[in-house]
Amino acid sequence: MAQTQTVTNEGITELVKCCSGGTATGVKSVCCLTDSTPCTAAITSTYASPADTKCTDSGFELADADTVTQSTTNTTGDTIEVDHVFTASGSKNVTGVIICNDDDDVNVMETCFNAVLPMESSDTITYEGKIVFDQTA
Amino acid sequence: MVESVTNRGLRVEWGMEHRDGICELCNIPMVTREVEIDSEYYGKVSKRKVNRVVCPKCLGMKGRLIVKNVSIKPPSPPSCLSLKCLIKYFKDSLFFVLLSNYHTRRVLYAEAHRGEKILERYRIGQPSPQTIWQAIHANIKLKCPICRKYNVDPFLFRNK
Numbered sequence: 001m002a003q004t005q006t007v008t009n010e011g012i013t014e015l016v017k018c019c020s021g022g023t024a025t026g027v028k029s030v031c032c033l034t035d036s037t038p039c040t041a042a043i044t045s046t047y048a049s050p051a052d053t054k055c056t057d058s059g060f061e062l063a064d065a066d067t068v069t070q071s072t073t074n075t076t077g078d079t080i081e082v083d084h085v086f087t088a089s090g091s092k093n094v095t096g097v098i099i100c101n102d103d104d105d106v107n108v109m110e111t112c113f114n115a116v117l118p119m120e121s122s123d124t125i126t127y128e129g130k131i132v133f134d135q136t137a
Numbered sequence: 138m139v140e141s142v143t144n145r146g147l148r149v150e151w152g153m154e155h156r157d158g159i160c161e162l163c164n165i166p167m168v169t170r171e172v173e174i175d176s177e178y179y180g181k182v183s184k185r186k187v188n189r190v191v192c193p194k195c196l197g198m199k200g201r202l203i204v205k206n207v208s209i210k211p212p213s214p215p216s217c218l219s220l221k222c223l224i225k226y227f228k229d230s231l232f233f234v235l236l237s238n239y240h241t242r243r244v245l246y247a248e249a250h251r252g253e254k255i256l257e258r259y260r261i262g263q264p265s266p267q268t269i270w271q272a273i274h275a276n277i278k279l280k281c282p283i284c285r286k287y288n289v290d291p292f293l294f295r296n297k
Contacts, residue, residue, distance in 0.1 A: 002237035005149045005208060012147070028178065059188070066187070067177040073150075087169065087188055097153075111151050113206060114241040117248060122158025122167060122190045124200060130150040 003114035004041040007131055011108035014101055025102035027068055030084045030127065032060035033096040033112070041096065041110040050098050050107050058090040058119070062104060075135045086125040094119050097127050151208045156200035157251060160192035167192050167200060204247035205261045209236055228269065235272035236265070242279045256288055 007015075017024035033039055033052035045051050055061050065084040073079045082099050096112035109131055117125070158167045167190040176185040189198050212229035215222040243259045258264060259279070266272035278284045 002234075002241065003206070003209065005151055007147050007149055026179070064176070064178075064185075066174060066185075068179060069177055070179060085187075085189065087190055089169070089188070097151075109149060111149070111153075111208075113153065113244070114237065115244045115248065117155055117204075117244075119155075120157070122169060122200070123203075124154075124156045124158075124190060126154040126156070128152045132148040132150060134146055134148045 003112060004039075005109070005111045006041045006043050006045075007109050008045050008107050009043050010046050010106050014106045014108060024106075027080050027082060027099055027108050027131070028064055028102040029062055029100040029104050030065045030082060030086075030129075031055060031062040031098050031100065032086060032092075032094045032125070033098060034060070034093055035095050036093060036116065037095075038114060038116055039095045039112040041112045045098075045107055045110050047098075047100060047105050047107040051110055051112055052095050054098070055092060055094070058092040059087045060092055060094060060119070060125075062100070065099075071130070073130065073132045073134075075133075078133045078135060080131045082127075082129045084127050086127065088119045088121055088123040088125075090121050092119045093117070094125065097125075097129065099129050099131075149208070153206040155203045155205075155248075157203055158190050159201050159252070160195065160197055161199050161201045162197055163192055163194045164201075165192065165194060167198075172198075201252070202260050203251045204244050204259075206240070206244060207262055207265075209233065209240065232269050232272060235269060235276060239266060239272055239275050239279065242276065246279060246285075256285065259285075 014024050032055040034055045035052040039051040041051050065082045067083045069081050070077050071079045071081040094117045098107045099109040160167050169188050170191045171186050172189045173184050176183050212233050215226040247259050266275045
């Protein structure tokens with residue numbers, strides 16, 4: 001299974017609402033996904049129905065990201081960067097990560113790993129996700 | 138309205154490191170403690186208490202690396218319908234498939250051998266194949282236990 005990653009349709013809607021002054025909140029939270037087989041990220045995924053089941057325990061549940069910053073990839077300030085460290089408090093199969101808004105009702109970006117990661121207690125996942133508004137051809 | 142077609146748009150990049158609970162420096166089990174970290178939200182920095190694994194000896198927070206994953210950029214769609222563009226797209230797609238295969242196998246191999254000594258390239262993913270030919274070699278090497286163990290290229294029969 002190849003790794004897959006995408007910004008979702010509802011994520012784009014939320015980002016455009018932010019830019020156009022609509023009722024929306026910026027990127028803030030992260031949550032791991034779990035299953036026994038690798039997932040596939042899809043643009044049609046939503047917060048209620050992501051590519052896999054959202055983790056609700058073992059340190060991989062929904063939480064505010066450690067850092068959310070505006071950074072630079074090509075053009076100054078063209079990137080939203082999310083960094084987080086998940087610390088396992090028990091065993092869990094982790095298949096991916098979703099990045100959500102501050103209200104925790106929109107799945108902005110979805111990442112599916114290429115394999116299921118069998119996490120054991122005290123394991124850590126250091127995750128860095130970037131949404132780049134690409135201006136380079 | 139003037140419509141302009143470009144390759145620009147929204148792009149996603151990500152990276153991930155999976156580490157175990159054994160300190161990479163002291164090689165002793167780490168313990169989970171509540172620590173204070175600097176949390177940043179769009180330039181606003183605040184202190185936050187979180188649970189992290191900490192080495193009781195050196196107070197380091199890094200365990201031994203099990204595997205590092207990096208995002209692979211899918212090939213850009215062809216920009217024209219000429220044979221040259223289509224062949225380039227076909228080559229890029231083939232390379233993408235082989236590279237994805239390699240990284241999937243590498244991650245599975247590294248996860249299955251956590252805590253054991255294996256070639257560092259399978260944990261960190263670098264050096265990564267840069268061409269179709271290198272990707273074919275790397276995939277076959279990863280399948281072959283003897284080549285993996287002795288770091289030998291299965292086609293050239295020499296260290297690579």
